[in-house]
Every structure is written in structure tokens, then in C-alpha cells.
Amino acid sequence: MEKLKIGIAGLGRLGKIHAKNLADRISGCELTAACSLLESELEYARTELGVRDCYTNFREMLKNADMDAVAIVTTSGEHCNQLTAALNAGKHVFCEKPLGISVEECYLAEKAVENHPDKVFMLGFMRRFDPSYIYAKQKIESGTIGEPYLVKATGIDPLKFIEGSLRFAGTSGGLFIDMAIHDIDLMRWYLGAEPKSVYAIGGSYGFPQFAALGDAEAGCALFRFENGAMGTIHSGRTAAHGYHIETEIVGTKGAIRISPIPQKNLAMLYCEQGVVTECVEAFPERFAEAYLSEMQEFVNCIREGRKPAVTVYDGTKATQIAFATTESFKNGRLVEIPPHG
Ligand SMILES: NC(=O)c1ccc[n+]([C@@H]2O[C@H](COP(=O)([O-])OP(=O)(O)OC[C@H]3O[C@@H](n4cnc5c(N)ncnc54)[C@H](O)[C@@H]3O)[C@@H](O)[C@H]2O)c1
Structure with a gap:
């Protein structure tokens, strides 16, 4: 061929x-x-x-x-x-x-x-193609953690690249649409259900430029799913230690934590700074595979x-949920997420 x-x-x-x-x-x-x-x-x-x-x-x-x-x-x-x-x-x-x-x-x-x-x-x-996220999906499907009822996700860009984040902020759609969308997709994928409501808060703590754009530098969102499951997302742009992507799925018989310490590799440095594991620098390194x-x-x-x-409908649904999250952040109210259609 x-x-x-x-x-x-x-x-x-x-x-x-x-x-x-x-x-x-x-x-x-x-x-x-x-x-x-x-x-x-x-x-x-x-x-x-x-x-x-x-x-x-x-x-x-x-x-x-x-x-x-x-x-x-x-x-x-x-x-x-x-x-x-x-x-x-x-x-x-x-x-x-x-x-x-x-x-x-x-x-x-x-x-x-x-x-x-x-x-x-x-x-x-692409996270659905990362070996650790695939492994977690297989463990959930084989029943290792029982019935999953909570996904906790953290996604924080490195402070080192804050200038890029600021440059990109005006055209990205905002923190929840640009960054949390990966975590939203993962929550739907792991829980096999759709969120029906969201409450989000956020602020600009070190970089008021985000607030000036109507965006947040860091934000937290809490989701209730149609099947009673829960989700929490913490998104941000100022991780001092590197690129912090961490996901935990909690079920009735156990939990899976993906990258709780987002380390660069399995090496441990014993040096003047103490015992150190270096962090992944940014998305190109963490998700290369x-x-x-x-x-x-x-x-x-x-x-x-x-x-x-992964279909176009996954794209619409994740965008719709990210918009509801942004709306909640902007209005300070719980937002109901309508079914797709
Ligand atoms: N999946 C991920 O992990 C991930 C990571 C980073 C970025 N992204 C997404 O990838 C996209 C690009 O992000 P980036 O960080 O590379 O952005 P960037 O600003 O670095 O690059 C944007 C590119 O698009 C080009 N471009 C813009 N408008 C164009 C047009 N009308 N016609 C032709 N080219 C045009 C620019 O010339 C530039 O080459 C964004 O949608 C972002 O959300 C995804």
C-alpha cells in the first residue's frame, strides 16, 4: 500500500x-x-x-x-x-x-x-494513549478498584513557561477550556458517565494579567455525575517544580493514582539540595509517547x-462541560450541564 x-x-x-x-x-x-x-x-x-x-x-x-x-x-x-x-x-x-x-x-x-x-x-x-492512563483504564475495566466513584485530577503548567501561558491565554478559551479539558475527558472516560452539574472557583494570585483577561491563573471545579459519581479538577499555571499532571481514580475496592509525584524518571539524586527526584519539564516530555x-x-x-x-462527540461534550465550568467560575453559581444534543 x-x-x-x-x-x-x-x-x-x-x-x-x-x-x-x-x-x-x-x-x-x-x-x-x-x-x-x-x-x-x-x-x-x-x-x-x-x-x-x-x-x-x-x-x-x-x-x-x-x-x-x-x-x-x-x-x-x-x-x-x-x-x-x-x-x-x-x-x-x-x-x-x-x-x-x-x-x-x-x-x-x-x-x-x-x-x-x-x-x-x-x-x-492524547492522554488516552499514554501507557499509564491506558493501564489505569484496563485496571478499572477488570474490576481491580471495584466501582469507580471519584476522579481527582490536577493539571498545572510549569511556572518556568509562564510567559508562554500568558501569551497564549487570550486565544486559548481560558483555563478550563484550554487545560482542564484533558481532565474532563479523562473523568468521562474513567467513570463511563456524564457530569450533570459543576461548581467552579478560581483566581489570579501571582499574575493579575490572567484576571485582566477574565481568566483564572488557578481554578478548582467540583462535578456531580448522572450516576452519582464525583469529580474534582485543580488546574493552574504556576507549578514551581515543573509540569504537574496527576490523576486519581477512587473506587469501592481501591484507588489508582497516576503520577502522584510527576517525576522525570526513576532516578533519585542525593545532592546538596537533599534527596531529589526531578520533575517532568513540560507536556512535550511527559506525553511524548x-x-x-x-x-x-x-x-x-x-x-x-x-x-x-475518540470521536467528534467526545470533543463537543468535553467543550460543553468546560464551558459550563467556565460559566460557573465567572458567575459564582452551580451550573447544570444539559445532556448532549
Ligand atoms: N494535546 C496537548 O497536549 C496540547 C498541548 C499544547 C497545545 N495543544 C493544542 O494545540 C494547538 C496549538 O497549540 P500550540 O501551543 O502549538 O500553539 P502555538 O501558538 O505555539 O502555535 C500555533 C500555530 O498555528 C498557526 N496558525 C494559527 N492560525 C493559523 C491559520 N489561520 N492558518 C494556518 N496556521 C495558523 C501558527 O502559525 C502557529 O504555527 C492549540 O489548539 C492547543 O490547544 C494541545
Whole structure:
């Protein structure tokens, strides 16, 4: 079978990772085109990845590039429009999270996916491809912790990269849509149920710039699920020790904790600072394997005529829940989350 031709849109923090994986590490495909608003990033694609077909306009790429599929890793507000245009142009689509930055545009994205049942659409909820999260899912399904009734999630970006967080804050959709969305997806995945209400609070403690944007620097949310289960999420942007991603699932017969100490590796340093385990620096390091596996699954799905387990509906639902969480944070009230539809 011929190699699948894939183009990439977006060559920023994450786009470069996906592009490098597609160019060098994922089997069954080749990276044939790239698109970015920035000429410097396209130069990276040319010189580092050997991509000759480069564009500063997404529609131009869709029209002219020789590609069967496109990976959309652009700014969140572009996702829905671009995925719709790509599907209409006959391309398979991988799209980064969040699906959209409004629930309405997510519904339009659903329609676009439904209108092209012969095309593969996959959303980048990469934690579902991380070995530890997969292990936890298997343990839950085999009954090791009994009936899961609580998911506690912590997701805090490193203080070291606060400037990037501040730059990104205005276009990200806000703390709960940009960051907590991964934890929201995991809660739904592990509990096998939908949340029916949320109460969220938050504030800006060291960086008032977030408050000035109507956003929070750190926030906490409490969820009640339709089956009586509970969820808590703590999201933030100022972990002094590194990238703190931690998840705990509590069940009637036990619990699973994923990365309670988000350590870099299994080594322990005995030094002037004491006995130290270094922390994972940021998302590219923590989820390197997951980014690779999810993109390989996208390519395999196209080549094998399968549909991915993560659907456009997961994207809408997570966005809807993240919006309800943001609304609760802004209004200071408990928000009921309507059923999907
Ligand atoms: N799954 C994860 O773990 C994860 C991690 C980081 C970012 N993300 C998501 O990935 C996306 C990109 O994030 P980032 O941190 O790489 O952002 P970034 O700001 O570093 O890069 C954005 C890229 O999109 C390009 N772009 C923007 N608008 C465009 C347009 N109209 N046409 C073509 N290109 C356009 C820019 O030129 C740039 O290359 C976001 O949606 C973010 O939510 C996901």
C-alpha cells in the first residue's frame, strides 16, 4: 500500500512535535505539506523536515497540496472552520484539542464529520494513549478498584513557561477550556458517565494579567455525575517544580493514582539540595509517547478503514462541560450541564 500523504497546519509548540513525528517516526505515512502563519516556522519545515510544499494560507494548502489527510494543530479558535473545510475538500482530519472554543461551532463540526462518513476524523485527546492512563483504564475495566466513584485530577503548567501561558491565554478559551479539558475527558472516560452539574472557583494570585483577561491563573471545579459519581479538577499555571499532571481514580475496592509525584524518571539524586527526584519539564516530555501513539492510530485507522475510539462527540461534550465550568467560575453559581444534543 502506498504511503499516506499528510499535511500539517500549525508548527508552533505542539505542531513541531506532530510534524517531526509524521516526518520521521510514524510508519505508513509521509509529511508532504505544511502551513503556518510564520515564515520562520515554514523554514523549519523545509530545512529540518524536508517539506518543500509550504503555505501561509490553510485554504491554499487544501486546494493545492498533494495530501490525503491533514493534522490541524493551529490556534484553538481555528479548529472548527479548518476541519470543516478539510473534510469538505475530501481530506481525513486529525484535530488537536479543544474541538472548538464554542459549543455552537462544535455542533457544526459534528455535522461536517457526519456529512463525510467515508473520512476518518480524530481528536487529539492524547492522554488516552499514554501507557499509564491506558493501564489505569484496563485496571478499572477488570474490576481491580471495584466501582469507580471519584476522579481527582490536577493539571498545572510549569511556572518556568509562564510567559508562554500568558501569551497564549487570550486565544486559548481560558483555563478550563484550554487545560482542564484533558481532565474532563479523562473523568468521562474513567467513570463511563456524564457530569450533570459543576461548581467552579478560581483566581489570579501571582499574575493579575490572567484576571485582566477574565481568566483564572488557578481554578478548582467540583462535578456531580448522572450516576452519582464525583469529580474534582485543580488546574493552574504556576507549578514551581515543573509540569504537574496527576490523576486519581477512587473506587469501592481501591484507588489508582497516576503520577502522584510527576517525576522525570526513576532516578533519585542525593545532592546538596537533599534527596531529589526531578520533575517532568513540560507536556512535550511527559506525553511524548502518547503524541506518537495517537498519530500512529490516526494513520492506521485510515489505512485499515477503521474509525478512532475518540470521536467528534467526545470533543463537543468535553467543550460543553468546560464551558459550563467556565460559566460557573465567572458567575459564582452551580451550573447544570444539559445532556448532549
Ligand atoms: N494535546 C496537548 O497536549 C496540547 C498541548 C499544547 C497545545 N495543544 C493544542 O494545540 C494547538 C496549538 O497549540 P500550540 O501551543 O502549538 O500553539 P502555538 O501558538 O505555539 O502555535 C500555533 C500555530 O498555528 C498557526 N496558525 C494559527 N492560525 C493559523 C491559520 N489561520 N492558518 C494556518 N496556521 C495558523 C501558527 O502559525 C502557529 O504555527 C492549540 O489548539 C492547543 O490547544 C494541545
